[in-house]
Amino acid sequence: MAENFPKLRREMELHMTEVNRAPNFINVRRPTPRHIVVKLAKVNNKEKILRAARQKKKTYKGIPIRPSADSLEGRREWNDIFKILKDKNLQPRILYPVKISFKHNGEIKTFPDKQKSREFIATRHPLQEMLRKTLIPEKSKKGKGLQNPEQRR
Incomplete structure (x- = not known):
């Protein structure tokens, strides 16, 4: 989060109530994208994160972040x-x-x-x-x- 959205992190405090990886078929031989479900305490934070992710093509450890x-x-x-x-x-x-x-x-x-x-x-x-x-x-x-x-x- 800090590497992709440094200004966004300074603007708001993030309080995550729950973070889960959604289950999907994992092929051991090939890296597959995984869906991550995050519950945030405030709706405004979620909207800001989604807006920033749509506007900028960002990555996490080299893997692109794409809102579903x-x-x-x-x-x-x-x-x-x-x-x-x-x-x-x-x-x-x-x-x-x-x-x-x-x-x-x-x-x-x-x-x-x-x-x-x-x-x-x-x-x-x-x-x-x-x-x-x-x-x-x-x-x-x-x-x-x-x-x-x-x-x-």
């Missing part, structure tokens, strides 16, 4: 919902591998995809109002192609 394309794509997918939940102080988190989690009425709710979250939100009126633009598809757009000419009159 899947996790970055998932973060982009949940980004609009994450911002709304954060503004409403629902303590949202994006979990590995690409799930969103937030507190609702004291309970932690976790969703692996947007479809599951739509099903949950459909039964909760306050959440419907908050997330209407991002999660719930507009009925008017869906219904236009299905009507026949007699119904339009």
Whole structure:
């Protein structure tokens, strides 16, 4: 960390709560990249590290550091919902591998995809109002192609 991001290290204190290597098939004859899952105490630190890693091609002991394309794509997918939940102080988190989690009425709710979250939100009126633009598809757009000419009159 210090060798690749010296300024970043001075800017923030890193408190890692847990570090694990994700299991994968290891070929003894050939060095294979290994995924490392790091849980940080602060979300802001994670975002700064990911941003710096994307901007600069950095290495660790000669091996390139690459944020997983899947996790970055998932973060982009949940980004609009994450911002709304954060503004409403629902303590949202994006979990590995690409799930969103937030507190609702004291309970932690976790969703692996947007479809599951739509099903949950459909039964909760306050959440419907908050997330209407991002999660719930507009009925008017869906219904236009299905009507026949007699119904339009």
